[in-house]
Amino acid sequence: MNWIPDRLQTFGDEIAFIDHYGTVTYRQFLEKVNHWLNRFRTLEIKPGQVVALVGDCSPESAALLVALMLNGNTALPLATETRHQHSKWLQLSGAAAVIKIASGGKLWNGSIFDAVATHALIDELGTTGAAGLILFTSGTSGESKGAVLSAPALLERVRTLDAGQLKPRRSLVFLKLDHIGGINTLFSILFNGGTAISIGDRSPRSVCAAIARHRVELLPTTPTFLNMLLISGIYRDFDLSSLRVVTYGTEPMPASTLAGINKAFPAVSFKQTYGLTELGIFSTRSKRSNSGWMKIGGDGVETRIVAGTLHIRTPAAMLGYLNAPSPFDAGGWYNTGDRVEIDGDYIRVLGRESEIINVGGEKVYPAEVESAIQEMDNVEEVLVSGKASAVTGQIVIARVVLKQPEDRGALTKRLVAHCRGRLEPFKIPRLVTVHSESFIGNRLKKTRNVIDAWDKKRSEKRA
């Protein structure tokens, strides 16, 4: 990992971070990293130990993360929103210490735990002396799983960039450090000599204000956020002419949102990213700015399609889960669970296999139906899923958050009329319900498992 300080040093007095509290140059950032390395000695944090880091993306938390990697530790970044899970995750990880960075990074406090037994996967990292990273999955399909990744393998993509390939962009840090997308954004900025701009809240207004004020060039975000941006119309109030590239990932992009956002920002290039906690982030190339088709690649990355589902093999893959069996087959392939279409070298993600709705033997992808409904007036958010049916196996149900109150019956009539001609009959929602609470979770994507909670609550109420 010696290349890290060398690379950071070459950026000298360029600005590494801008946040609410001011700016930090690369030189100052390296000083912070060195301060942390000295503090580790005082705190008796030794190489090979797991250290949890609680806090948003700030110069201080980023410096701590880099210092942990240089010290040969395994970092466990945690966001404050998941605090109810922290004690369980700390125990699972066998964390030796937890360091909390307060907002703005001006204050920090650390707790050192008594020696605990470490997990075999952490020991495996320890024997090679490699730094690691533990990321917990969002748990949309059950219990959150702790993925153990090797930091050198994850950073190989940026390590191998030579000076001529660096793209030092001013980029907004949108996703948090407990997410593979947030980690990837931070590392891509830092090791390319770019500027990371962090913001307190991720509302469309704050994001637009930050883009305008700091002349942001790159916005890594989610389809859900882009949809919120379009619906709010707030982007019209700001000068966003600095924006060059918007990358989006973590969930399928509705065709209506992609078309709308390309129309609203004709000078911006829209690029789909693809990554998974278990495998890291891949190099992708979109067919066109307004296309959902992309190529997935990178050194040593192999893809194959098995029965319509994407499988990937990559040297950056995690070592395994802390609390679940290995998901890799004997050949090292990982089933992503994403159903895809193929066109030559390009693929298009249709949706998660687990979210496919089966109506009388016909497959329905929620993203396609949501895209059609999202075009309608008065629709703020929509979540489409399947509901068990004694007649057709499942039927399509659309849960809608409205902008203005509207009678459910009238909305159903409008929705069905709108979908006719756009969708095949079996894809048209047969049940429409109106909801007052947003479906958008703290990772700014739709929280699909919220449905299970509602259905459970309804059946409990009935009982």
Add this chain to the structure above:
Amino acid sequence: MNKVKSTINVVLEDIRQRNNYPEKALREDSKVVQHLGFSSLDVAELIALLELELGVDPFSQGVSIMDVHTVGELYRVYTDALAQTATVAMH
């Protein structure tokens, strides 16, 4: 007319109108598929809407969809299912 019957009639009429099916007098011996022209998806929708309106789904509680053909049979299975729910609640 009791609540179950009126709710079933309203939902049947709602689905008929949305699909532009010809208007037909609703009788207890009217067959939902043959007489009213409902497709399997319409029947699936009918059951889902009745669950929303009445709070019960008899077909998830052991009643076979194959045994219910007419409007009168619909009245009966939903009336029975509601009565069963009320009994369970009392215990």
